[in-house]
Amino acid sequence: MKTDHKRNFSIIAHVDHGKTTLSDRLLEHTATVTQRVLTEQHLDSMDLERERGITIKSHPVTMHYKAKNGELYQLNLMDTPGHVDFSYEVSRSLAACEGALLLIDAAQGVEAQTVANANLAVDQDLVIIPVINKIDLPSANLDLCLKQLEDLLAIPAEEAILASAKNGIGIEEILEAIALRIAPPRWTDCGETRVGVFDSVYDAYRGAIVYIRAFSGKIKRGDQIVMMSDNTRAEVKEVGVFTPSMQKSETLTAGDVGYLVCNIKNVAEIKIGDTITHYHNQAKEMLPGYQEVRPLVFSGIYPVETSDFEKLKAGMGKLQLNDAAFSFQAESSMALGFGFRCGFLGLLHMEIIQERIRREYDVDIISTYPSVIYKVEKVIGEVIEVDNPINLPDPSAIERILEPTIKATIHVPNDSIGDILNLVMDKRGVCDHTETLDETRLMLVCNLPLNEILVDFNDRLKSITRGYGSMDYELDEYRESKLVKMDIMVNGEPVDAFSSIVHQDKARVKGKVLCEKLADIIPMHLFKIAVQAAVGGNIIARANVRAMRKDVTAKCYGGDISRKRKLLDKQKEGKRKMKNIGNVSIPPDAFIKVLKNDRD
Amino acid sequence: MQAGLKATIETKKNELGSEFQPKWWGKTLGLYVHVPFCATSCDFCAFYQVQGDRAGIRAYLEGIEEEAAQAAVAGQELRTCFFGGGTPGLLKAKDLQILCETVRRNFRGSLVEWTVEMAPSTVKIDKLKVLKEQGVTRISMGVQSFDDALLDKLGRQHSRKQILKAYDLIREEGFESVNLDLIFAIPGQNEARLKEDIRQAAQLGPDHLSTYCLTFEEDTALFVQLSEGKVALDVDLETRLYLTCWEELERLGYEQYEISNFARRGKQCLHNVNTWKMDQWIGLGPSAASQFRGRRYSNVPDLDRWLEGVKANHPNWIDQSDLNEALLLEDALIFGLRMSDGVDLNELQERFGRKLTRSQSKTIEALESDGKLRKSGGRIRLTKAGRLLSDAVGSTLMV
Numbered sequence: 001m002k003t004d005h006k007r008n009f010s011i012i013a014h015v016d017h018g019k020t021t022l023s024d025r026l027l028e029h030t031a032t033v034t035q036r037v038l039t040e041q042h043l044d045s046m047d048l049e050r051e052r053g054i055t056i057k058s059h060p061v062t063m064h065y066k067a068k069n070g071e072l073y074q075l076n077l078m079d080t081p082g083h084v085d086f087s088y089e090v091s092r093s094l095a096a097c098e099g100a101l102l103l104i105d106a107a108q109g110v111e112a113q114t115v116a117n118a119n120l121a122v123d124q125d126l127v128i129i130p131v132i133n134k135i136d137l138p139s140a141n142l143d144l145c146l147k148q149l150e151d152l153l154a155i156p157a158e159e160a161i162l163a164s165a166k167n168g169i170g171i172e173e174i175l176e177a178i179a180l181r182i183a184p185p186r187w188t189d190c191g192e193t194r195v196g197v198f199d200s201v202y203d204a205y206r207g208a209i210v211y212i213r214a215f216s217g218k219i220k221r222g223d224q225i226v227m228m229s230d231n232t233r234a235e236v237k238e239v240g241v242f243t244p245s246m247q248k249s250e251t252l253t254a255g256d257v258g259y260l261v262c263n264i265k266n267v268a269e270i271k272i273g274d275t276i277t278h279y280h281n282q283a284k285e286m287l288p289g290y291q292e293v294r295p296l297v298f299s300g301i302y303p304v305e306t307s308d309f310e311k312l313k314a315g316m317g318k319l320q321l322n323d324a325a326f327s328f329q330a331e332s333s334m335a336l337g338f339g340f341r342c343g344f345l346g347l348l349h350m351e352i353i354q355e356r357i358r359r360e361y362d363v364d365i366i367s368t369y370p371s372v373i374y375k376v377e378k379v380i381g382e383v384i385e386v387d388n389p390i391n392l393p394d395p396s397a398i399e400r401i402l403e404p405t406i407k408a409t410i411h412v413p414n415d416s417i418g419d420i421l422n423l424v425m426d427k428r429g430v431c432d433h434t435e436t437l438d439e440t441r442l443m444l445v446c447n448l449p450l451n452e453i454l455v456d457f458n459d460r461l462k463s464i465t466r467g468y469g470s471m472d473y474e475l476d477e478y479r480e481s482k483l484v485k486m487d488i489m490v491n492g493e494p495v496d497a498f499s500s501i502v503h504q505d506k507a508r509v510k511g512k513v514l515c516e517k518l519a520d521i522i523p524m525h526l527f528k529i530a531v532q533a534a535v536g537g538n539i540i541a542r543a544n545v546r547a548m549r550k551d552v553t554a555k556c557y558g559g560d561i562s563r564k565r566k567l568l569d570k571q572k573e574g575k576r577k578m579k580n581i582g583n584v585s586i587p588p589d590a591f592i593k594v595l596k597n598d599r600d
Numbered sequence: 601m602q603a604g605l606k607a608t609i610e611t612k613k614n615e616l617g618s619e620f621q622p623k624w625w626g627k628t629l630g631l632y633v634h635v636p637f638c639a640t641s642c643d644f645c646a647f648y649q650v651q652g653d654r655a656g657i658r659a660y661l662e663g664i665e666e667e668a669a670q671a672a673v674a675g676q677e678l679r680t681c682f683f684g685g686g687t688p689g690l691l692k693a694k695d696l697q698i699l700c701e702t703v704r705r706n707f708r709g710s711l712v713e714w715t716v717e718m719a720p721s722t723v724k725i726d727k728l729k730v731l732k733e734q735g736v737t738r739i740s741m742g743v744q745s746f747d748d749a750l751l752d753k754l755g756r757q758h759s760r761k762q763i764l765k766a767y768d769l770i771r772e773e774g775f776e777s778v779n780l781d782l783i784f785a786i787p788g789q790n791e792a793r794l795k796e797d798i799r800q801a802a803q804l805g806p807d808h809l810s811t812y813c814l815t816f817e818e819d820t821a822l823f824v825q826l827s828e829g830k831v832a833l834d835v836d837l838e839t840r841l842y843l844t845c846w847e848e849l850e851r852l853g854y855e856q857y858e859i860s861n862f863a864r865r866g867k868q869c870l871h872n873v874n875t876w877k878m879d880q881w882i883g884l885g886p887s888a889a890s891q892f893r894g895r896r897y898s899n900v901p902d903l904d905r906w907l908e909g910v911k912a913n914h915p916n917w918i919d920q921s922d923l924n925e926a927l928l929l930e931d932a933l934i935f936g937l938r939m940s941d942g943v944d945l946n947e948l949q950e951r952f953g954r955k956l957t958r959s960q961s962k963t964i965e966a967l968e969s970d971g972k973l974r975k976s977g978g979r980i981r982l983t984k985a986g987r988l989l990s991d992a993v994g995s996t997l998m999v
Binding site: 525526527547548549550551552553554555556557558559560561562564565567568569571572575583 | 630632634684811812813815835836838839842859860872875876881883887888889891896898919921931934935938962966967970972985987988989990991992993994995996998
C-alpha cells in the first residue's frame, strides 16, 4: 500500500454517543469482520469495559476500503478511551492520527467531553469530520447540533455527516470522507525511522506488545531499536497489524498502524507517547507530545485476610504488567496491617483496578480514602510530596501546604446553574467564566481543587442535572490552601485508613458526614459504638451506632446444639470477613462506601 | 438377636467398658427418643416428621428396639428420658407401651424424670393410662395458643376447647408434672393477645411453661409465606413480646430458668438442663442427636435410612464431631449462659481442666461493663438485655 493511500483516524465522542457501535459498522462495511463474528462492541475486549459500557484500553484495527474513485485505501482506526481519567492515552492515540470522526449524539448535542476531545484533536492538527449520530431518534435535534458545531467548535455545519450507526445510515459517506478528507500520513520525510508508541498490552508468552504508528522509515523483525525517552535498546521479534486480531507481517512502513514485539517483558518499561527509532541510525528528535504518565490519585489497598497479602501482591503485579499507569508499593497501616499504596490516573481507574483485583485474583480488599499529591513546605525549608494523610508532618513543622487544582469544563442545563454554582462553591471552586451553548445549556470553566472532585463531584453533577450535565478537566497549577488532617476514631481507636486531608473550614461538615455514614455502615454490635472525627486531637463530629437489641434463638435443645453451633459459626465467619478494629467489626466495603455520595 | 451381632456387641462392650471416663462428664445420662410421626405438618415446624402408617410405625418400633440394644451396651444408667417428635402422642396406646417397655428393658437406672410430648388432639385416656403405668412423670403439651384465630394462623391442629379437655384428662391421670408450650409473635399477635394467652395458660396451673418466639424455618409453610411477603418480621415487636413473656410469667410465679423456659420452684426440666450443662445424652430414632463418650452426632433424618443403619448395626450418622475439653468448655459457657443461673466459671474451668481464653475473658468483661452480664461470686449471668442477645454473645464467645 502506498503511503499516501493510508488514512489514520480516531473516533472522539462523549460516553454513550455511539462510538463503539460506529466502529462496529465500519468494520462490517469494509468486510473486516463479518457480521456473524461481530459480537456487540467488538473492540472493547475486557468484560469490565463491556459491563460499564466504556472503553478503557484502546485497540486499533486496520481496514481496507475501495472508495468511489476506484482507489483502495488502508484505513487505520484507533479506538480511544472514553473517560477523562485516560485523557493522556486519548491524546497519544490522537497523535497517531491525521484525522478524527467527531461523533455527536443528535439528541444530546455537544457535551463537555466532546469539546475537550475536539480541542485535543485540533491541537494535534487533525482533520475533523463531524458526524451527527442517532439522527433517527425521535428526540434528535439536528439544527441545534449543527449550530453548536459552528458556535462551540467553529466547524462549518455543511461538513457534518448525518448518520445512525445503529441502523447503518451514513456509513458509506463516513468512509468516503475518511478516504478523501483526511490527510495522508504526515512527518514521513524525516530521514530516520520514527515510530510512535500509543499503547501496550501484556501477553504472558510474548511479553509486552507495543501498539505503534510508523511515521517515517520502516521497522521489521530483527531490527535493533531504541526507545528514545530513556534510550532503552531492544531487538524486534515480530511486527504485525490488527485485522482486528493480530496478524504478523513483514514490515511496517510510514503511515502504518500495528504492533511490535521485542525483548521487553514488562509493559511498565514501555512509555506511552515514546518514539522508537533504529539503534544504528537514530532519529535526532522524538515525535512531539511525550509526557511521563504520573498517577494523580493515591489510595491504600489492603487484603481483608492478612494471609492474602502475597496473593494481592501477585495480582497487582500482573495487573501492572498490562497497565503502566497503575503503580503500587508496600505500606502498612495501624488499622489494616500490611498492604500497598497505589497510584491511579483517576477515580474510575482506581475503581476498575479494585474491581479487577476482586474478580480476577479473588482477593477481598479494603481501600482507603483516596488522596492527591500535596506539596508540603516545611518550616526548615524542605518541600515534600505527600500522597498519604498519615505522612503529613506535624502542623508545627509545616510552613504551608499546596494542593493540585484542575481546570474543569462543565456543561449544564440553564435551570441547574444555581445548584451547580453552589456545588462548585461547596467544593472550594471558582468559576472563571460562563458561556452560552444554546438556549438550554451553559458552559462553565472553573478552577477546583483536585481532591474535591475525587469522590463525588461527578455523581452530584449528574444528580443535580438529572444526567444532562457533563464535565471534563485538565490539571492546573498547585495552590496554597489551609489544609488539615482529619482523623476518624471508632470507639476511641483511631482508624488511620479513614484519615483524610481536608480544608480547615470544611473539616466539621465533612467530619459529620463521614461519621454519620460510617455509623450507618457499621453493623449493630452488642454495644453502642461511637464514631468520631478529630482534627489535631479535638473532636469535631460524632455519630453513634445503636447497640443491637435482640439476637436470640428461642429453641435450643440437645438436637439443636450442632445446628446452633453452625449458626453461631456462620455469624462468627461473617465477622471474620470484616476488619476488626478494637472490638468493632467494620465491613470491608465500608472503606469505599463512605466515599459514595448518597445525600440525594 | 443374631449371633454375629451379639459378638459385635461383646467386642464393643470390651472396648468401651473400661475406657476413658473423663471427669468432665457429669453423672447423669439422658435418653431422647424421637418419634417422627405427625398427622399433618405444622406450618411452623421444621423438625423431622413423616406421616405414619401401620407398617412404618411397626418398623420404627422394631428399629428403636434394636438401636436401644446397641446403644445400651455400656450398661449406663439413665436418669432422665424424653420422648419428643414429631408427635409421640400420635402413637396408639399399645405402641406407646411397646416404646416405654423398650426403654425400660434396655437401660438401667431409675428415671427421675420421664417426659412425653403430646399434641392436644392426641391426648386420650387410654394413652395416658399406659404412660402413667410405665412410669412417665411428665407430659409436655404443645398448646401454642389459646386463641383460635392465632391457632388458625399456625395451620390449625387443634382448638382451645381441645386444649382444655386434654389438660383436664392429663391432670385426672395424676401426672407429677405438666408443661405447656406456647408460641408467640404469631402474625397478628400483639402484647395484649400474648398476655391473654399467658394468663389462660397460667390459670390452668401447669408447673412448667415454655414460650417460643415463632421462627421462620426454611422448608416450612410459614417460611414460604414470609418469602412471598404475606407475613412480615417485626424484630421490635418480637423483642417486646420476649420481655412480655418474661415479665408476665415472673409476675405469675413462674421462674424463668432459660430463655424460653419457666417453672415453679424445683420443677425445671432436668433432661434439658443436663444438655445445656453439656452432660451426656443418647438419642434414638431418626434425626435424634447424641452426645456420648467423646462424640457428638445425629442420626440421619430419614426413617428408611435410619432403619437400614440400625439393622446393619452400622448407624447412619451425620454431623459427627469429636469432642474435646476446649469445645465442651465453650459450649457449656455459651449454652449455660442461656440459663438464668448462668455458669460458675470456676466450676467450669475445673471440670474441663482448662482456662477461658483471653478473648473469652475480655468479652465477658466487656459484656459486664456494658450491662449485658453480671458477675456474682464465681458465677456469671446474662441480664435481660444480655439474654435478648444470647446468639450474638455466643458467637462472640466462640474461639
